[in-house]
Amino acid sequence: MSTIQIGTGSLFDLRSSFEKELTRWEKEGLKFQVQEQKMGKFKFLNLTLGKSGRETTKQEEAIFRHNLALVVTNLLLGQVSQNLLRRMIRIDHPYLTAEEANALSQKVIATLSAVEKKEWVSRVQNEVSSFLRENEAIFLEGFFRFRLKDYVHELKENLEEAIDQLLADKEYQEFIKLLRYFVEIQEPKILEVHVLFYSKEKFRLLDEEEKPLEHEYLLKVLGDLKDEGLRYEDLLLSALITLSPQRIILHHSEKTNIVNTILNVFTERVTFCRDCELCRSIEKH
Structure with a gap:
């Protein structure tokens, strides 16, 4: 055996x-x-x-x-x-x-x-x-x-x-x-923000009347950002957190890291749009 x-x-x-x-x-x-x-x-x-x-x-x-x-x-x-x-x-x-x-x-x-x-x-x-x-x-x-x-x-x-x-x-x-905490303790400075994604490195912000939020206004909101190494994702996130809008509409966006972060921070305040005049204006660029 x-x-x-x-x-x-x-x-x-x-x-x-x-x-x-x-x-x-x-x-x-x-x-x-x-x-x-x-x-x-x-x-x-x-x-x-x-x-x-x-x-x-x-x-x-x-x-x-x-x-x-x-x-x-x-x-x-x-x-x-x-x-x-x-x-x-x-x-x-x-x-x-x-x-x-x-x-x-x-x-x-x-x-x-x-x-x-x-x-x-x-x-x-x-x-x-x-x-x-x-x-x-x-x-x-x-x-x-x-x-x-x-x-x-x-x-x-x-x-x-x-x-x-x-x-x-x-x-x-x-x-x-931490970012959610910042959003929760702030009073909204604006009712609604439209985020237009032209590319992975280019975006534009519009207010509730679909008028551009000018660069000078953003600087007043964000302070004097002199860091030349600031990435566009950081700038976009900083702007949204500082503005703390009640609604954020993301136009023609893909599931990039910055989009996922916006979703995680602002949760139910975020909606997506893929078929409106603003979306179509993005497609023409």
């Missing part, structure tokens, strides 16, 4: 991870015995092919190890990967909550494209199969760290990108909260 031992130091239920596969193997005619062991925080599953008093064939042995390699591959690229990522986050980024760590670990694995996932499944399965041909025991976390270093490195890179994005999103949300 042949016995393969699978070990893990992670919290997931090792037996339940194999349950579906064990049921399928039985239906396919494979006879085996399963024994669970615990040593401190470590868990082991001993899977023995065949029954006592009966020799197993080479074909049964090959199918048994092939099936094990499939399950181990899924565990390594699934639960073991997520547990390692959560541990990295806990050590290197302790300020993140458990919920954020869990979401990040799932996101990092999900960022792999379908092609990349398929390639990694094939590579890891070959690596596991090769290992099980020469060894009777495999400890998942140890194998993951020492035999799949390229995959671990890719996960780390994806994790850092995901964390950078998360922190940027948090900073953006704090920025939005």
Whole structure:
């Protein structure tokens, strides 16, 4: 009889991870015995092919190890990967909550494209199969760290990108909260503002009578803006926040970053228009 031992130091239920596969193997005619062991925080599953008093064939042995390699591959690229990522986050980024760590670990694995996932499944399965041909025991976390270093490195890179994005999103949300506060505490200086987007870098503001808000008026409202590096998005947002209109109508706009920011800050005050005289005047430019 042949016995393969699978070990893990992670919290997931090792037996339940194999349950579906064990049921399928039985239906396919494979006879085996399963024994669970615990040593401190470590868990082991001993899977023995065949029954006592009966020799197993080479074909049964090959199918048994092939099936094990499939399950181990899924565990390594699934639960073991997520547990390692959560541990990295806990050590290197302790300020993140458990919920954020869990979401990040799932996101990092999900960022792999379908092609990349398929390639990694094939590579890891070959690596596991090769290992099980020469060894009777495999400890998942140890194998993951020492035999799949390229995959671990890719996960780390994806994790850092995901964390950078998360922190940027948090900073953006704090920025939005601050701008909303400014809008809420101000008395509206104008009833309605029409924003005409001629391009991604050119806009024009009109009042409720569809008359242009002249540059001189905007300077009085905004103050003397001498920063030559001020971007048009900053100028537009500053003007809208300072004017704090009761209604903002965005004409012929696309879902650019500045449009999304305006929506997040002014929420229900914002409406979109794509088919009016002002919209048509934009199309002629």
